[in-house]
Amino acid sequence: MPDERLARFEAVYRETYGQITAYAVRRCDSPQDAADVVAETFTIAWRRMDDLPSGEEATLWLYGVARNVLANHHRSESRRKARSAELDVKMADRYADSPDSGLEREAITQIFRALPDDDRELLALVAWEGLDHKDIATALGLSRNVVRVRLHRARRRFSRALTDAGIRSTPESRLAPAERSL
Amino acid sequence: MKNTDEIDAMTRALARVAPGQPGGHPSDAEAQTLLTLITAEDPATAAPQTRPARPRGVRRLPWRAGTVGRRSWLLPMRGMAVAAAVAVAVIVTSMVSPAAVPVAGRDVLLMAAASAEHIPQGTGTYWHITRTWQGPNAPQMQESWTTRDGHRWSRNEPYAAPGAVVKDPAPFRLMGAEIGFEELERLPADPEELKERIAGLPQYDSAMTPADRQGELVSPLITLITELPTPAQVRSAAFEALATTPGIKNAGPVEGGQELLIPLSASLKIRMVVDPEAARVARANILLTAEGGSAMSNSYISVNTEWTDELPQ
Numbered sequence: 001m002p003d004e005r006l007a008r009f010e011a012v013y014r015e016t017y018g019q020i021t022a023y024a025v026r027r028c029d030s031p032q033d034a035a036d037v038v039a040e041t042f043t044i045a046w047r048r049m050d051d052l053p054s055g056e057e058a059t060l061w062l063y064g065v066a067r068n069v070l071a072n073h074h075r076s077e078s079r080r081k082a083r084s085a086e087l088d089v090k091m092a093d094r095y096a097d098s099p100d101s102g103l104e105r106e107a108i109t110q111i112f113r114a115l116p117d118d119d120r121e122l123l124a125l126v127a128w129e130g131l132d133h134k135d136i137a138t139a140l141g142l143s144r145n146v147v148r149v150r151l152h153r154a155r156r157r158f159s160r161a162l163t164d165a166g167i168r169s170t171p172e173s174r175l176a177p178a179e180r181s182l
Numbered sequence: 183m184k185n186t187d188e189i190d191a192m193t194r195a196l197a198r199v200a201p202g203q204p205g206g207h208p209s210d211a212e213a214q215t216l217l218t219l220i221t222a223e224d225p226a227t228a229a230p231q232t233r234p235a236r237p238r239g240v241r242r243l244p245w246r247a248g249t250v251g252r253r254s255w256l257l258p259m260r261g262m263a264v265a266a267a268v269a270v271a272v273i274v275t276s277m278v279s280p281a282a283v284p285v286a287g288r289d290v291l292l293m294a295a296a297s298a299e300h301i302p303q304g305t306g307t308y309w310h311i312t313r314t315w316q317g318p319n320a321p322q323m324q325e326s327w328t329t330r331d332g333h334r335w336s337r338n339e340p341y342a343a344p345g346a347v348v349k350d351p352a353p354f355r356l357m358g359a360e361i362g363f364e365e366l367e368r369l370p371a372d373p374e375e376l377k378e379r380i381a382g383l384p385q386y387d388s389a390m391t392p393a394d395r396q397g398e399l400v401s402p403l404i405t406l407i408t409e410l411p412t413p414a415q416v417r418s419a420a421f422e423a424l425a426t427t428p429g430i431k432n433a434g435p436v437e438g439g440q441e442l443l444i445p446l447s448a449s450l451k452i453r454m455v456v457d458p459e460a461a462r463v464a465r466a467n468i469l470l471t472a473e474g475g476s477a478m479s480n481s482y483i484s485v486n487t488e489w490t491d492e493l494p495q
Contacts, residue, residue: 123190126190128197
């Protein structure tokens with residue numbers, strides 16, 4: 001039985017590690033925070049194997065766990081400015097090759113960050129993790145309808161803030177048209 | 183309002199890791215280590231709740247929960263490979279005589295055991311532990327000062343203002359259970375008796391590796407020789423007991439000692455530099471700390487311990 005549990009966890013870990021690390025790196029300002037989130041997310045998964053769904057839903061479930069871990073992390077962030085440098089080499093690389101920030105891009109980043117936390121997360125789950133309404137509903141434990149409405153509002157708020165800042169569109173967005181829309 | 187596609191495309195352009203790309207690979211060394219550490223914890227004994235209660239200042243749960251419990255964090259990586267390569271290139275030939283003859287890992291520990299007996303611990307009011315490692319941009323240092331009655335100050339621990347020496351109570355721990363100066367001093371100076379005594383001490387499964395739970399006791403023995411104010415005779419016994427661990431390898435002489443590989447579990451090895459003459463663990467890739475935590479590095483965390491009368495303010 002313990003072996004079975006281990007084998008199953010290892011399979012899920014292997015399957016989802018790339019996605020969960022990407023999720024964390026996209027949302028954390030430092031590689032050490034991202035490493036924290038990944039480590040804690042999988043620890044919780046190991047402890048709660050009985051709750052861990054099988055198949056593709058495992059990833060969505062882990063996104064939900066990571067989201068909570070992240071929220072708790074952010075809450076204590078201000079207290080943790082001064083900690084020892086700790087990071088993961090692969091994650092550090094991700095930060096090293098962060099795209100250089102043009103002024104407009106910087107402005108968009110600022111605006112995005114100023115959005116309410118929930119808005120940002122919904123927009124990111126769509127654009128970064130490529131989730132659809134149904135996936136998001138599963139990951140966050142919401143109804144599909146709620147997701148649809150909130151996502152609509154989030155897009156509207158982001159759009160309005162961008163317009164207020166005089167930003168029309170970025171070269172990146174022109175070069176990278178949406179592959180899927182909701 | 184911009185259309186949905188446009189908004190999503192703008193959002194997508196902000197992604198630090200491009201959509202569809204993984205943030206890391208499960209075959210990476212650190213991914214493997216994390217997996218080992220997480221699954222070393224017995225889920226039956228682990229706190230079942232989503233947010234396990236953290237003792238003050240604790241972070242990096244898996245590392246805490248995995249190998250050795252309590253206070254832990256993951257240490258630096260970037261830039262360290264270079265530093266390590268440089269260190270390895272500087273071979274100190276006066277190390278073990280004759281330097282050209284390879285020494286078995288076991289013998290390095292036995293030499294350290296012999297030396298330890300003759301090295302007095304020193305005197306002072308505070309047991310001063312210094313850890314240094316290469317951070318992403320600069321060397322990092324963490325220090326603590328502990329009095330015999332358990333008062334403790336630290337510098338540069340997570341959560342504290344950088345550089346400041348702050349009161350930071352955290353007991354010494356062995357196998358997750360608190361251990362005081364006096365208990366350390368009462369430990370037996372005979373290797374076999376020492377192992378027996380350790381096996382009988384209070385312990386927390388979640389702070390031990392599966393191998394330790396089966397009586398190997400590798401991690402508590404390493405903890406005793408690394409950072410704890412263990413008396414000379416007991417240190418000697420711990421080195422000797424550790425030498426009986428199967429599978430110890432000596433990767434050869436490096437700056438400051440001999441580089442040993444000591445199996446911590448089936449899939450996890452500690453890499454540590456032991457100075458057999460000074461009977462000290464000079465540095466390790468997984469540092470088992472006096473507070474019962476573990477700190478990890480892709481390269482090395484150096485450690486120094488001493489008694490001192492000075493407490494910087």
